[in-house]
Amino acid sequence: MTIREHISLLPYNTFRIDVEAAVVAEYESVGELKSILRTYSGMPVLPVGEGSNLLFTRNFGGLVLRSRMQRAKAVRETAGEVWIEAEAGLRLDDLIAQLADMDIRGMENLSHIPGTVGAAAVQNVGAYGVEAKDVIEKVSVLDTLTMQTRTYTGEQCCFAYRDSVFKHGKRGTCIITSVVFRLSKGGPFRLDYGGLRQALGQDDVSRLSALDVRRAVIAVRRAKLPEVGEVGSAGSFFKNPVVTKDTFAAIKAQYSEIPFFPLEDGVKIPAAWLIEQCGMKGRTVGGAQVWEKQPLVIVNRGGASPGDIVALAQLVTDAVRDRFSITLTPEVNYI
Numbered sequence: 001m002t003i004r005e006h007i008s009l010l011p012y013n014t015f016r017i018d019v020e021a022a023v024v025a026e027y028e029s030v031g032e033l034k035s036i037l038r039t040y041s042g043m044p045v046l047p048v049g050e051g052s053n054l055l056f057t058r059n060f061g062g063l064v065l066r067s068r069m070q071r072a073k074a075v076r077e078t079a080g081e082v083w084i085e086a087e088a089g090l091r092l093d094d095l096i097a098q099l100a101d102m103d104i105r106g107m108e109n110l111s112h113i114p115g116t117v118g119a120a121a122v123q124n125v126g127a128y129g130v131e132a133k134d135v136i137e138k139v140s141v142l143d144t145l146t147m148q149t150r151t152y153t154g155e156q157c158c159f160a161y162r163d164s165v166f167k168h169g170k171r172g173t174c175i176i177t178s179v180v181f182r183l184s185k186g187g188p189f190r191l192d193y194g195g196l197r198q199a200l201g202q203d204d205v206s207r208l209s210a211l212d213v214r215r216a217v218i219a220v221r222r223a224k225l226p227e228v229g230e231v232g233s234a235g236s237f238f239k240n241p242v243v244t245k246d247t248f249a250a251i252k253a254q255y256s257e258i259p260f261f262p263l264e265d266g267v268k269i270p271a272a273w274l275i276e277q278c279g280m281k282g283r284t285v286g287g288a289q290v291w292e293k294q295p296l297v298i299v300n301r302g303g304a305s306p307g308d309i310v311a312l313a314q315l316v317t318d319a320v321r322d323r324f325s326i327t328l329t330p331e332v333n334y335i
């Protein structure tokens with residue numbers, strides 16, 4: 001394990017915000033995690049993965065915890081399915097790359113999403129019609145209050161759009177240690193979202209492998225999203241709002257070209273479209289900018305302060321509310 005006090009969080013968040021944490025500890029076993037928690041008991045706790053969904057707004061006067069547990073193994077197998085248990089500190093995309101090489105299916109649409117396996121369960125990450133909840137069988141955690149481990153079934157995780165039980169009341173008291181994914185050996189692919197089919201070209205769908213789909217997903221993502229390591233960001237800054245059918249009908253009467261996804265209990269509207277309509281594409285505050293290629297993303301052009309990002313997010317929120325009477329909510333976790 002490594003424990004450091006009063007250090008910069010710059011390497012711990014993809015937004016490249018340079019604030020300080022009182023303590024940053026990295027652990028290689030649940031035993032080490034427990035020992036760190038006992039040493040710093042009473043301090044606020046923040047588990048982090050790659051910090052790709054965090055916005056540090058100030059110095060953090062607590063304990064930042066990062067897992068270096070990164071193994072994955074098959075724990076059960078049938079003729080058509082395989083259950084993979086992956087430790088929370090493993091990069092999600094490294095896991096998906098390994099699975100795609102073996103043509104194990106179910107997570108290929110989540111390729112190239114930054115971050116770790118543990119956070120994928122917290123966030124219920126999603127892309128191109130697939131969400132982590134579709135393949136998560138169970139999640140193992142350490143409860144920091146009782147120091148006991150326990151397992152949550154998929155149902156007990158209360159997964160919703162970029163949401164789970166781990167974001168409500170459990171933040172800091174529930175540290176995910178591993179996740180079991182239930183995957184398919186030859187199941188169908190989901191190709192009907194975000195231009196995936198076009199990216200796959202004329203390929204005969206019945207002959208596609210998970211690796212083909214993964215490559216197409218990565219190509220589509222690279223064309224519009226900033227690359228971690230090149231541009232500071234936390235991906236989509238806002239969630240796509242879900243409005244009532246009546247509200248949607250009123251907006252559609254005015255904007256017939258509005259894109260939408262019908263849901264059982266409402267209509268989901270792409271926040272990127274709303275933001276673009278408000279003329280916010282490319283808008284800047286200090287070093288923060290609404291990304292030109294995908295206005296759902298706010299980027300750090302270099303030297304952005306947390307205040308710049310918060311102010312720009314507020315400007316976008318106000319513009320969308322004034323024009324459409326819709327309140328955007330952030331997907332990014334403010335710390």
Ligand SMILES: Cc1cc2nc3c(=O)[nH]c(=O)nc-3n(C[C@H](O)[C@H](O)[C@H](O)COP(=O)(O)OP(=O)(O)OC[C@H]3O[C@@H](n4cnc5c(N)ncnc54)[C@H](O)[C@@H]3O)c2cc1C
Pocket residue numbers: 014046047048049050051052053054067088113114115116117118119120122123124125126127162166171174175176177225226227228233234235236333
């Ligand atoms: C360029 C870019 C593109 C992105 N594209 C997508 C996308 O397509 N779809 C999508 O859903 N997201 C996307 N994201 C957001 C981000 O990648 C995901 O939210 C990811 O799951 C965050 O992983 P992380 O390890 O970086 O978590 P962090 O940002 O470090 O943490 C996220 C949350 O999880 C908690 N957490 C982390 N690890 C644990 C743990 N072991 N136990 C308990 N809690 C924990 C943290 O406390 C925090 O609340 C994108 C981000 C970027 C920068």
